[in-house]
Amino acid sequence: MIEKFYPSSLYNFLRLIHSNPVNKRILDCGAGGPDPKLAFFYENGFETYGIDISEDQIRETEDFCKENNMKLNVIKGDMRNIPFESKYFGYVYSYLSMVHLSKNGTAQAINEIHRVLMKGGLCYLNFLSKDDNAFDINEETKSGEIISKHGNEEYVHSYFDDDEPEEFFHNFEILYKEKRHILKGKYFNTGRTCILDYIVKK
Ligand SMILES: C[S@@+](CC[C@H](N)C(=O)[O-])C[C@H]1O[C@@H](n2cnc3c(N)ncnc32)[C@H](O)[C@@H]1O
Known part of the structure; x- marks a missing residue:
């Protein structure tokens, strides 16, 4: 077991997975970076797969895998067009990654997640609330989509009203929803x- 900080919501997802067993194949959408959440599921006996749009982020995950002797299987891919066959996964999630899509992109990604999930499978997603400290309400940000520039690259962050994400879940059953206020902890330091x-079932 490696020593690592995991967000409490992953334990909650695992708890629901245990009460809803299908297969042990799990996909992380936006899986890259130095702190891959797939490690948590790997250590809990899952066959793990991940996709990420950024080669730099994937390289960071590969370094993590080497250091910790884990095979997480993270490949390049866009969650709006998931490079896996339909109904391949029992479980799919995205941890603070779908937040980088526009609201149209979010709808596309959730339709793709629906396609690759098997019937009865579960999905965990999180969204940025408009009550997050980084969200400034003004005329320009009414849609909830904020575009920031770093050099030549543009980054989107989508923010949601309470219940707004539910419009994406018309062909899922919502099993669990929670609004988390983070007062202290890792993602407090990054401004979240x-x-x-949401945890939903196909
Ligand atoms: C804030 S990081 C979070 C990474 C990881 N989930 C974690 O918790 O440490 C967001 C990640 O989403 C990836 N990403 C952004 N848009 C994506 C897309 N359309 N498809 C797949 N990955 C994407 C980024 O490259 C980045 O690695």
């Missing part, structure tokens, strides 16, 4: 203070 969590 309010997150909307």
